[in-house]
Structure formats: structure tokens, C-alpha cells
Amino acid sequence: MQKWLSSYFNFSKREYNGLLAMVILIVLIRAIPVGYSFFFPEQADPEAERLVINKLILMKSERENAVRQQKLTTPAFQSVLFNFDPNLIDTDDWQRLGLSAKQAGVMARYKKKGGRYFKKEDLQKMYVISPEMYERLIPYISIDLEKEQKLQQPKPEYPAKRYPGQPKFVFIPLNSADTLQLMEVSGVGPAFARRIFNYRQRLGGFYKKEQLLEVYGLDSLKYAEIKDQLSLDDQALIRINLNTALFDDLKNHPYLKYKQVNAIIQFRKQHGNYGNIADLRKVAILSAETIEKLAPYISF
Structure with missing residues (x-):
């Protein structure tokens, strides 16, 4: 070679x-x-393979969640801007304005719980309304509080017409009826009878029928069904003397919270006895709304 x-x-x-x-x-x-x-063949690493598989599963789950979230936040209606009063529109209207079904549900629940908008800027407090959405909606917002109040005013009550042979309608006294008597009201079963009775005991009596809406589970539909079958009897409300009351005397009242009860007693210890409702307004932790609701149940 x-x-x-x-x-x-x-x-x-x-x-x-x-x-x-x-x-x-x-x-x-x-x-x-x-x-x-x-x-020297390469040795397989089970732990490394497990980590890779878990990472792939996590990536798939994140993609599915992203798709699901997109469906929840995507408006079901085609966005259309129109003049509206946020206190009066319903869920479908919010979706037409560009909110998703989930976001519109938040707005509806806020309204159902008594939430109100007194000026345009109040809409910014809702976390589902982004700054961009607020800027789009603000030219179309028109709040008419007088119109809303008229719509919310209860219709005048007229006595039911009676026909010959028709049995006389029996009213149940709201402040003195026991649970068995309350169950005679059409629409009130054992559960509602117990709730109304127990709430009345904590409250000290009802001074207006609308307080029934504060009973757990009793909504406006149920209230409309039973209110005409109940009467506010002359039984006096149970009042609590703020100058002699102890913590235990106040802690179960539905209109007061723990910190508010403590503040009432501490203020009395520091400044002396209460003379009138104006003195109660000096307790910083008590709002004007709370004092107004509490007034029929306290004495000095």
C-alpha cells in the first residue's frame, strides 16, 4: 500500500x-x-421524566383555565351603548353595555342588597367596572333619584273587597302572635314562623311591617305575599335603657355589632349618662342610619 x-x-x-x-x-x-x-448507555431519570410530565399537565390545565376564563369574561351580548340609569337597569342591560354574564351578576347582586348610585362617580367603586369601561359609559349615565324613589314607594293599600258569604279575613297580630299563630298566615310555614318569632325577640318587636324584610330568607316576594295578613298591634316595643344597660343587654340586638356595643358603654363611662338621642350621635362608631334604626328601641 x-x-x-x-x-x-x-x-x-x-x-x-x-x-x-x-x-x-x-x-x-x-x-x-x-x-x-x-x-455506557444513558440511564433514564424517573424523577426528571415525572417533572416533565407534570409540567406538560400544568401547561394544559393553564390553557384550559384561560379558555374558561375568557368565556366567563366575554359578553354574551353584542356591546351597544345607550342612555341608562344604573339604579334601574337589569342584568341583560348590563351585558348589552359590554359586561360579561359574571360581571352583570355582580351588579345585580349589589342592587338586590340595596346598593345605590347617587352620582356617576359611584360607578367607579364597582370592581367589575374597569377604568376603560367607566370612561366609555360615563357619557350615557343619567341618574334620576326622584324617579327611582317614586318607583320604590309602596302602592297604597286598599281593604280587600268582601262578597256575600265570604268569610271575614283574619289578621294575625305581628308583635304578640306565637309560632302557631304565625303559621296561620298563608305563605308562612314552620321555618319562617320560627325565624319571624326569634327575630322579633331579638329586636324587641316590630314598629313597621317592612322590618320583616330583615328576617333571614324573607325576600320582597314573600313579604308582598304575607304583609296584608299581618297587623301591627298596640303592644309596646321592648326598650333598653342606655344608662343602665350592660354589655349582655345590648349584644344580641340585630342593629348593633360587638364594637358598637362596647363603644356605647365606654362612652357612658367616660362622659356620664346619655341625656337624649343627640348624645348617642357623639359615639363616632355609630352611623346616622344605625342610630335612626335603633331609636325606637332605646330609652334614657
């Missing part, structure tokens, strides 16, 4: 040996990885 190459290419022995060494080196370089993998 050496003689043939030397005669054909006119190689010297030294050049031949150099060429041979280069060929051997190239073969070794290419053969080393193959040989290494043959004699």
Missing part, C-alpha cells in the same frame, strides 16, 4: 505516515461517540 501510494502520488515515507495518522485520527473521532454510547 505504501509503495503503491508512493509510486502513484510520489509520496515520501514521511508524508505517507502523516497521511495515515490523519486518517486514523478521523476514524477515532467519529467512532468515540458511538463506542461510548455502546459501552
Whole structure:
């Protein structure tokens, strides 16, 4: 081989040996990885495989959640801007203005709980109304409090007409009836009878029928069904003397919270007895609304 190459290419022995060494080196370089993998096969790492699988599962879950969230926040109605009063519109109207079904539900629940908007800026307090959405809606907002008050005013009550042979309608005295008597009211079962009775005990009596709406689970529909069957009897409300009352005398009243009861007693200790309702207004933690609701149940 050496003689043939030397005669054909006119190689010297030294050049031949150099060429041979280069060929051997190239073969070794290419053969080393193959040989290494043959004699030292790569070991599988179960922990690494588990982490990779978990990562893929997490990525899939995040994609599904993103799609689900997009469905919840995507308005079901085509967005249309129109003049509206936020105190009067319903869930469908909010969706037409560009809110999703979930966001419109938040607005409806706020209204159902008695939430009101007295000026345009009040709409910014709702976390589902983004600054961008507020800027879009503000030119179309029109709040008419007088109109809202007229709509909320109860319709005048007229005595039910009686026909010959019709039995006389019996009223149940709201402040003195026991649970059995309350169950005689059409629409009041054992559960509502117990709730009305227990709430009356905590309250000290009802001074207006609308207070029934404060009973757990008794909504406006149920109130409309039963109010005409109840009468406010002359039984006096149970009053609490604020100048002699202890913490336990006040803690169960539904219109007072723990901190408010404590504040009433501490104020009396520091400043002396209460003389009238105006003194109660000096207790900083009591709002005007709370004092107004509490007034029929306290004495001095």
C-alpha cells in the first residue's frame, strides 16, 4: 500500500505516515461517540421524566383555565351603548353595555342588597367596572333619584273587597302572635314562623311591617305575599335603657355589632349618662342610619 501510494502520488515515507495518522485520527473521532454510547448507555431519570410530565399537565390545565376564563369574561351580548340609569337597569342591560354574564351578576347582586348610585362617580367603586369601561359609559349615565324613589314607594293599600258569604279575613297580630299563630298566615310555614318569632325577640318587636324584610330568607316576594295578613298591634316595643344597660343587654340586638356595643358603654363611662338621642350621635362608631334604626328601641 505504501509503495503503491508512493509510486502513484510520489509520496515520501514521511508524508505517507502523516497521511495515515490523519486518517486514523478521523476514524477515532467519529467512532468515540458511538463506542461510548455502546459501552455506557444513558440511564433514564424517573424523577426528571415525572417533572416533565407534570409540567406538560400544568401547561394544559393553564390553557384550559384561560379558555374558561375568557368565556366567563366575554359578553354574551353584542356591546351597544345607550342612555341608562344604573339604579334601574337589569342584568341583560348590563351585558348589552359590554359586561360579561359574571360581571352583570355582580351588579345585580349589589342592587338586590340595596346598593345605590347617587352620582356617576359611584360607578367607579364597582370592581367589575374597569377604568376603560367607566370612561366609555360615563357619557350615557343619567341618574334620576326622584324617579327611582317614586318607583320604590309602596302602592297604597286598599281593604280587600268582601262578597256575600265570604268569610271575614283574619289578621294575625305581628308583635304578640306565637309560632302557631304565625303559621296561620298563608305563605308562612314552620321555618319562617320560627325565624319571624326569634327575630322579633331579638329586636324587641316590630314598629313597621317592612322590618320583616330583615328576617333571614324573607325576600320582597314573600313579604308582598304575607304583609296584608299581618297587623301591627298596640303592644309596646321592648326598650333598653342606655344608662343602665350592660354589655349582655345590648349584644344580641340585630342593629348593633360587638364594637358598637362596647363603644356605647365606654362612652357612658367616660362622659356620664346619655341625656337624649343627640348624645348617642357623639359615639363616632355609630352611623346616622344605625342610630335612626335603633331609636325606637332605646330609652334614657
